[in-house]
Amino acid sequence: MSKTKSAESVKVVVRCRPLNGKEIAANHERVVDMDIKSGQVLIRNPKASLEPPRNFTFDAVYNWDSKQIELFEETFRDLIDSVLNGFNGTIFAYGQTGTGKTFTMEGVRNNPDLKGVIPRSFEHVFTHIARTQDQQYLVRASYLEIYQEEIRDLLAKDQTKRLELKERPDTGVYVKDLLSFVTKSVKEIEHVMNVGNQNRSVGATDMNEHSSRSHAIFVITIECSETGLDGENHIRVGKLNLVDLAGSERQSKTGSSGERFKEATKINLSLSALGNVISALVDGRGHVPYRDSKLTRLLQDSLGGNAKTVMVANIGPASYNFDESVTTLRYANRAKNIKNKPRINEDPKDALLREFQEEIARLKSQLQSKGGGSRRKKTRRFNENGEEESGSEGTDEGSLSDDKQAKLEEEKLRIQQDENMAQEEKKKLLQEKERKIRLIKKQQQAKEQLAGKIKAMESKLLEGGRTIVDHTNEQERALEAKRREIVEQLKKEREMKQKLEEREGSALEAHETFTSLQQEVAIKTKKLKKLYAKVQTAKAELEDFINIADSERVELQDAQLELSREIRLKTLIIENFIPTAERKKIEERIYFDEDDEHYKLRPVHDEKQKVMTRPKSAAGGDKRPRSMFTKMASRIDIHNHRHLSDNILLVELDMPTRTTRDYQGPLVAPKVQAALDAALQEEGDLQLDASADIFSLKSKKKLKTRVKSAKVRSNRASKPTADSADYPTSRGLVPK
């Protein structure tokens, strides 16, 4: 089914942008040097001027003077050609924010010289198709973004929707419900890109900030069908992923603490997972943690899989970028060692082109069975202009049914004019004719619709020279060929040079015989110098790795601290506000679904947790017993829900908001309260002298009134316990 090629390394190139206006104005020093011929990058540590510069070798390096077209011709073109031949291909742009990732991928819009690899690949794809023969192509584009581990379809109408990753055993990981648009020209696919780019900035308060934290992936799927040597129709499908990664710099934390928490858990998870995947692949560890992030899952094929991959590592030239640039170079240096096994995707199950072809064939046979289209095939096949040739055959069809219709109309008229026929019969016949005319018209309409559908579907399939035409002239083509030649030459030279250097290094170990002591000393000194340099490089490398690991550790610790605090808060809330029984129930049923990356609840089925089902009433399978009257009523008046056996609505009782308050005794002024308290103090038993004259009528009365008023305030004072001394006699209203 598929042709396997031998392993192929991920191709890694480095690009350094020029010092920008600000940097020049601030007199920033450039610490990067590049040797294009040998593919080397040299970077000096501005803090240690005595150290020899760090030296890295890559498949190619591009300095501040490099042109977009150079990168395309030298580095990207082959990859895109492979995709046209049915390989999967991926281009990553990696690097610190502001070093030219987007410049490399997209470039500057409306400036032909500054166009990046994405728009250039559009042109390349459609020009290639235009130059082919006897092949049918279907080109589609999708555009998505990964931000805080959420996938957003940049071409969808609803930008709030988040998409899920799914996996199928035959076709691997894919994004569920991701839109893809069939495009027939450069213009169309550019439009798709522009729409996606507009959506990318929607909702982002600070686009720079947003793009530095999100990954954008533009996907072009190219399907090609061709009749093979076996006479069968074969389909190859190539997919090109164009990835503008998030900035690789350590993220400074911003936003409120809630946001920060989200960032601590999610930001750049994809990027660090990418690093882990690269490390695992390079170190030959058995387990490669692709599943750790959306990005690595989605691009699994591109890293150690069956795709061809190019990584562009972007760096800044200035001294203050040194740390980040070294980190990027180290990262890129590791990625060089990833081995892929590129494979052509032949006749995959999910080829859309096959579906199109089959659907077109089906519609055509349907059209034919309706009595048309028999001549259609011939006229279409040999049309020189590449235009839909439905005209001639269409008129044939049309005139045929037109004839029938005219005949029917004529007959209708004759019947109308016939004097001998009875009114009844006349009416019936006329109706019959009219019905037939309507039927013919309807059939005609259906056929036209079908033909239109076929035409629309066929227009999406591209064929070189027919539906898509190459507009480059001879001169331009010759120029292109020349450019390719030069590029090839350069590549060869660089490879030779790199091999030569490698050999020189290994020659050191070879045994040599010395003719004189002096010669031996000279040669050994040279050797020593070289080895010393090697030690220095190794030391520098070690130092870099320690630095990188250190800052990574600090970052992880920060994130961990943040997370454990958050967990503490959540645990507190759970422990204090959620009943233990409920929590236990949930804990027993919950599990983590690895595929959906969500917690889910297991259905309740075991005996212990069995939920009571509603007992079915014995009578006729009703959910609950019903009276005869209700049954009759429900049969007669079916629209009255009142008599239905099921509850059609489950309504929670809506309690009205309370309008009353709990009773509170009247407020008593403090002075009054104090007086009351004094009056109601417990007053032990009193000794009464019965002989005293307080029991005379007058004083008795006084006592009574006093007791009465005390009773009103408190029921403790039920006994008249008073002494004449306690109750001074009134002085009356008027003083004597």
Ligand code: ADP
């Ligand atoms: P990134 O996407 O990595 O954050 P950009 O692509 O947005 O960086 O680049 C930042 C700025 O630098 C932009 O204004 C871009 O035009 C400019 N730039 C980047 N690379 C180059 C280059 N090779 N030549 C000229 N300008 C560049």
Ligand code: MG
């Ligand atoms: Mg960018």
